[in-house]
Amino acid sequence: MLTRQYKTNSKRKRAPEEILVSRNVKQKFSSSSTTGNASASERSLTKNVAFKNVLTKASVPRRPLYSNKVATINNSALTTLPISSKPVPPRSSKSTVSQKNAATMSYSGTKIVPYDAGGNFTGKVSPANLNKAEISRLRSEIAQHKKKLAEIQQEAAECEEYNKAIEAEFSGLHDELVKVKLDSDIMLADIEQSKKQADSYDKELKVLDEQLNAMNEENNRLHKNVQVLNKDLRYKYEKIEEKKSLQESRLKQILENYNGLNSEENTRKELHNQLLDLKGNIRVMCRVRPCTDKENDVVLAKLKCSDDKRSIEISTERKSLWRTVVDTSTFKFDCVFDSNADQDQVFSEISPLVQSAIDGYNVCIFAYGQTGSGKTYTMEGDVNNLEKKGMIPRAIDIIFDKIKELEKLGWNFEAYVQYVEIYNETIQDLLGDEDKKNKKLYKDRKKTYKESKDLYKIMYNDNTRMTIVENADRRKVSRKEDMESLLRKASNRRSKASTNSNSVSSRSHGVFIFHLEGEYPIGNESSRGSLSLIDLAGSENIDKSGSTGNQLKETQNINKSLSDLKTVIQQIKDKASYVNYRDSMLTNLLKYSLGGTAKVCMLVNVSPFADSVSETKNSLTFGQTARKAHVGTASRSGRF
Ligand SMILES: Nc1ncnc2c1ncn2[C@@H]1O[C@H](COP(=O)(O)OP(=O)(O)OP(=O)(O)O)[C@@H](O)[C@H]1O
Numbered sequence: 151m152l153t154r155q156y157k158t159n160s161k162r163k164r165a166p167e168e169i170l171v172s173r174n175v176k177q178k179f180s181s182s183s184t185t186g187n188a189s190a191s192e193r194s195l196t197k198n199v200a201f202k203n204v205l206t207k208a209s210v211p212r213r214p215l216y217s218n219k220v221a222t223i224n225n226s227a228l229t230t231l232p233i234s235s236k237p238v239p240p241r242s243s244k245s246t247v248s249q250k251n252a253a254t255m256s257y258s259g260t261k262i263v264p265y266d267a268g269g270n271f272t273g274k275v276s277p278a279n280l281n282k283a284e285i286s287r288l289r290s291e292i293a294q295h296k297k298k299l300a301e302i303q304q305e306a307a308e309c310e311e312y313n314k315a316i317e318a319e320f321s322g323l324h325d326e327l328v329k330v331k332l333d334s335d336i337m338l339a340d341i342e343q344s345k346k347q348a349d350s351y352d353k354e355l356k357v358l359d360e361q362l363n364a365m366n367e368e369n370n371r372l373h374k375n376v377q378v379l380n381k382d383l384r385y386k387y388e389k390i391e392e393k394k395s396l397q398e399s400r401l402k403q404i405l406e407n408y409n410g411l412n413s414e415e416n417t418r419k420e421l422h423n424q425l426l427d428l429k430g431n432i433r434v435m436c437r438v439r440p441c442t443d444k445e446n447d448v449v450l451a452k453l454k455c456s457d458d459k460r461s462i463e464i465s466t467e468r469k470s471l472w473r474t475v476v477d478t479s480t481f482k483f484d485c486v487f488d489s490n491a492d493q494d495q496v497f498s499e500i501s502p503l504v505q506s507a508i509d510g511y512n513v514c515i516f517a518y519g520q521t522g523s524g525k526t527y528t529m530e531g532d533v534n535n536l537e538k539k540g541m542i543p544r545a546i547d548i549i550f551d552k553i554k555e556l557e558k559l560g561w562n563f564e565a566y567v568q569y570v571e572i573y574n575e576t577i578q579d580l581l582g583d584e585d586k587k588n589k590k591l592y593k594d595r596k597k598t599y600k601e602s603k604d605l606y607k608i609m610y611n612d613n614t615r616m617t618i619v620e621n622a623d624r625r626k627v628s629r630k631e632d633m634e635s636l637l638r639k640a641s642n643r644r645s646k647a648s649t650n651s652n653s654v655s656s657r658s659h660g661v662f663i664f665h666l667e668g669e670y671p672i673g674n675e676s677s678r679g680s681l682s683l684i685d686l687a688g689s690e691n692i693d694k695s696g697s698t699g700n701q702l703k704e705t706q707n708i709n710k711s712l713s714d715l716k717t718v719i720q721q722i723k724d725k726a727s728y729v730n731y732r733d734s735m736l737t738n739l740l741k742y743s744l745g746g747t748a749k750v751c752m753l754v755n756v757s758p759f760a761d762s763v764s765e766t767k768n769s770l771t772f773g774q775t776a777r778k779a780h781v782g783t784a785s786r787s788g789r790f
Contacts, residue, residue: 405672409672409673411559415556415559431748431749431750432719432722432750432751432752432776432777432779433484433485433503433749433750433751433752433777434483434484434751434752434754434773434774434776434777435483435484435485435486435487435496435499435500435751435752435753435754436462436481436483436485436486436487436753436754436755436756436770436773437486437487437491437496437524437528437753437754437755437756438453438455438462438486438487438488438489438756438758439489439523439524439527439755439756439757439758440489440490440758441489441758441759445759448759448760448761449759449760449761450758450759450760451464451466451757451758451759451760451762451763451766452464452465452466452760453488453756453758453766455486455487455488456486459485459486459487459488460482460483460484460485460486461480461481461482461483461486462480462481462483462486462756462770463478463479463480463481464478464479464481464763464766464767464770465477465478465479466763479767479770481770481771481773481774482774482777483754483773483774483777484499484777485499489758492537493528493531493537493538493539493540493541493544494537496528496541496753497541497544497545500515500541500545500751500753501544501545501548503515503681503749503751504545504548504549504552504681505548505552506679506749507549507664507666507679507680507681508549508552508553508556508563508666508668508677508679509677509679510668510677510678510679511679511747511748511749512615512616512679512680512682512742512743512747512748512749513679513680513681513682513743513748513749513750513751514681514682514684514740514743514744514748514749514750514751515541515545515681515682515683515684515750515751515752515753516682516683516684516685516686516740516750516751516752516753517529517541517684517685517686517753517755518686518712518715518752518753518754518755518769518772518773519686519688519689519753519754519755519756519757519769520688520689520690520755520756520757520762520765520766520768520769521655521687521688521689521690522655522688522757522762523688523755523756523757523762523765523766523769524755524757525656525685525686525688525753525755526540526656526660526685527540528540528541528685528753528755529541529542529660529683529684529685529753530542530543530637530641530660530685531543533634533637533638533641541683541753542637542662542683543633543634543637545664545681545683546630546633546637546664547630549565549630549664549666549681550565550629550630553565553666553668556668559670560670560671560672560673561668561669561670562668562669562670562671563666563667563668563669564626564666564667564668565626565627565628565664565665565666565667566624566625566626566627566664566665566667567581567624567625567627567633567636567662567663567664567665568581568618568619568622568623568624568625568662568663568665569581569636569637569640569660569661569662569663570606570619570622570660570661570663570739571643571644571645571658571659571660571661572658572659572661572711572735572736572739573645573657573658573659573704573707574658574703574704574707575707575711575734575735576606576735577606577608577619577622577735577739578606578643578645578658579606579619579621579622579623580639580640580643580644580660581622581623581625581636581639581640582622582623583623605621606619606620606621606622607619607620607621608620608735608738608739610741610742614678615742615747615748616665616678616680616742617663617680617739617740617741617742617743618663618665619663619739624665640660640662644656644658644660645657645658645704655688656685656687656688657687657701657704657708658687659684659685659686659687659708659711659736660684660685661682661683661684661736661739661740662682662683662684663680663681663682664680664681664682664683665678665679665680666678666679666680666681680742680743682740682743684740686712686715686736687704687708687711687712688708689708689709689712689765689768689769690705690708690709691764691765710734711734711735711736711737712736714730714733714734714736714737715734715736715737715740716772716775717730717733718730718731718733718737718744718745719744719772719775719776719779720775720779722744722745722779723775723776723778723779729745731744731745752773752776752777754769754770754772754773755769756769756770
C-alpha cells in the first residue's frame with residue numbers, strides 16, 4: 151500500500167523529507183535484497199522494520215518491534231508454519247535466541263545436527279534417530295509450538311492491525327506532510343518573493359542612501375554658504391543702517407535747505423508779483439512789424455518809437471489850402487518794440503507774466519491788431535526756427551524749464567493744454583484726434599461749426615477761477631518736445647484765408663490754454679495757474695478788404711468780437727457793475743483771464759504801411775485805453 155502510494159506520488163514534486171523517507175526505504179530494501187538468501191518473510195520483516203525506522207524518524211510513537219524472534223522457532227516448525235509478512239510483536243526476552251544458536255539445536259541432551267555431510271542445512275532429523283519418548287516429547291513440543299504459533303499468529307494479526315494503524319497514521323502524516331510541504335512551498339515562494347523584494351528594497355535603499363548622503367553633503371555645503379551669506383548680510387545690513395541714518399540726517403538737512411529755498415522762492419514770487427502789480431494788471435505793449443522782402447516798394451507810415459521804448463509816435467500829413475499839416479499822435483505803452491525787435495526781445499518782456507502763471511495766477515497774453523500786422527508771427531512764429539519761435543513755443547519752453555527747477559525744490563507739477571479757435575462765434579478743437587469723421591468735418595467747415603456749436607462748451611470753475619472748454623482735447627504734457635508736434639498740428643488746422651491785406655490771414659481767434667497744477671507735499675502747499683495765449687483774428691475795414699459772401703461774414707464776426715472785447719475792457723476800466731463777458735464767445739472764454747484777479751498782457755501789433763495808418767491809430771488808441779484799465783489786485787487762483 152505504501153509502495154503504491156509512493157508510486158502514485160512519484161510524478162509530483164516531492165518534499166525533501168518525503169525524498170528522505172523514500173531513499174531510506176529503498177536503501178533498506180536494497181540492503182535486504184543484497185544480503186542474498188534472506189527469505190521472503192525475512193525481507194518482508196526487514197521491509198517493515200525499515201518502514202518502522204522511517205516512521206520513527208517521522209515522529210511516530212516508538213513501539214518495540216519484534217523482528218528476530220521468529221528465529222527462536224524450530225527450523226522444522228518454521229518450514230511448516232505460515233509466516234506473516236507483517237512484523238510480529240515481541241513475546242518476551244526469554245524467547246530471544248541468537249542467529250548463531252539457531253545453527254545447532256539440542257533435543258533432550260542429544261545433539262541433533264540438521265546438516266548433511268557436506269555441511270548443508272537440511273532442516274530435517276532422521277526418524278531413525280528418534281525414540282518414542284522422544285517422539286512424544288517432540289509431539290508435546292510440537293503442540294507447544296503450535297500453541298506458540300497460534301499465539302504468534304495472534305500476535306501477528308495484532309501486529310498487522312497495529313501496522314495498519316501505523317500505515318493509516320503514516321498516510322495521515324504523509325498527507326499532512328504534503329500539505330505542510332505545499333504550505334512550505336508557498337511560504338518558500340513567498341520568502342523567495344520577499345527576498346527579491348527585499349533585494350530590490352536593498353538596492354533602492356542603497357540608492358536612497360547615496361542620494362541622502364549627497365543631499366547631506368549639499369545641505370552641509372549650503373548650510374556653510376548660508377552661514378557665510380548671513381554673515382555677509384549682517385555686515386551689509388549694518389552698512390545699510392549706517393547709510394540710512396546718514397541719509398536721514400542728510401535728508402533732514404536737505405529738507406531744511408528746501409524749506410529755506412522754498413521760502414526764498416516764495417519771497418521771490420511775492421516780490422515778482424508785487425512788481426508786476428505795480429506795473430499794472432493790464433500791461434500793454436506795442437510792436438511794429440517790419441516789411442517783408444516782397445513789401446519793399448510799399449509806402450511806410452511815419453512811426454517813431456521813443457528811445458526809452460515806452461511810447462510811439464505816429465505822424466500823418468494832412469494838406470490844407472496853403473500848407474501841409476503834420477498831425478502827430480503819441481501813444482504810451484509799457485513797452486514798444488520797433489520793427490527791428492526780434493522775438494527774443496519781445497519774450498523777455500512778457501516772460502515775467504509766464505512765471506506768474508507758474509506761481510498760480512491766471513495770465514492772459516493776447517495779440518491784437520489789424521489784419522496782417524504780425525499777430526500770428528508774434529504769437530506762433532516759426533516753430534521750426536529757433537530765432538523766429540513765437541511767444542507760445544517760448545512760453546512752453548520756459549514753463550517746462552521752471553517746472554524742472556521747482557521739482558528740484560520738491561514741487562510736483564502737471565501741465566495740461568487745450569488749443570481751440572473761435573470762428574464765426576463757434577469753438578473748434580485744434581488738438582482733437584483727426585479721425586475719419588473729423589477729417590470729413592474739416593473739409594466741410596460749415597458742417598463742422600454747426601456740429602461743434604453744441605459740442606464744445608465753455609465751463610468755469612468759480613473756486614479755482616479756471617476756464618475749460620468741455621469736450622475739447624485736454625492734453626497732459628510732461629515734455630516741451632511733445633508740444634512741437636501739437637503746435638504744428640494746431641497751426642495747420644487754424645482757419646486761414648487769403649485777403650487783400652494778408653495772403654495767409656487767420657480767420658479765427660486762436661486760443662492756447664495752459665493749465666498748471668503744482669503740489670508741494672513737504673510744505674503741504676499747492677498752486678493752480680493758467681496761461682492763455684491768444685492770437686486774435688485781425689480787425690479789418692470791410693470796405694478795404696473787399697470781402698464778400700462767407701469771407702464778409704467772417705470779417706463781420708471778427709470785427710464784432712473784437713468790438714465786444716474792447717467793450718469788456720472799457721467796462722473793466724470804468725469799473726462797471728456789470729461786464730458783458732457773455733456778449734461774445736471770445737470774452738466769454740477770457741472771463742477769468744481778463745477780469746478780476748488775472749494778469750493781462752496785450753500786444754498791440756501795428757502795420758508799418760502808410761495805407762494802414764487809420765487802423766494803426768485805432769489799435770494804438772484801444773491799446774492805450776486798455777492800459778488804463780485796472781482789473782483789480784491780482785491774486786493766485788489756487789492755494790499757495
Ligand atoms: N516781426 C516780424 N518779422 C518778420 N516778418 C513778420 C513780422 N511780423 C509779421 N511778419 C510777416 O508779416 C506777414 C503778416 O503777418 P501775420 O500773418 O503774422 O499777420 P496777422 O496779424 O496774423 O494777420 P491776420 O490777422 O490776417 O492773420 C507774414 O508774412 C509774416 O511773416
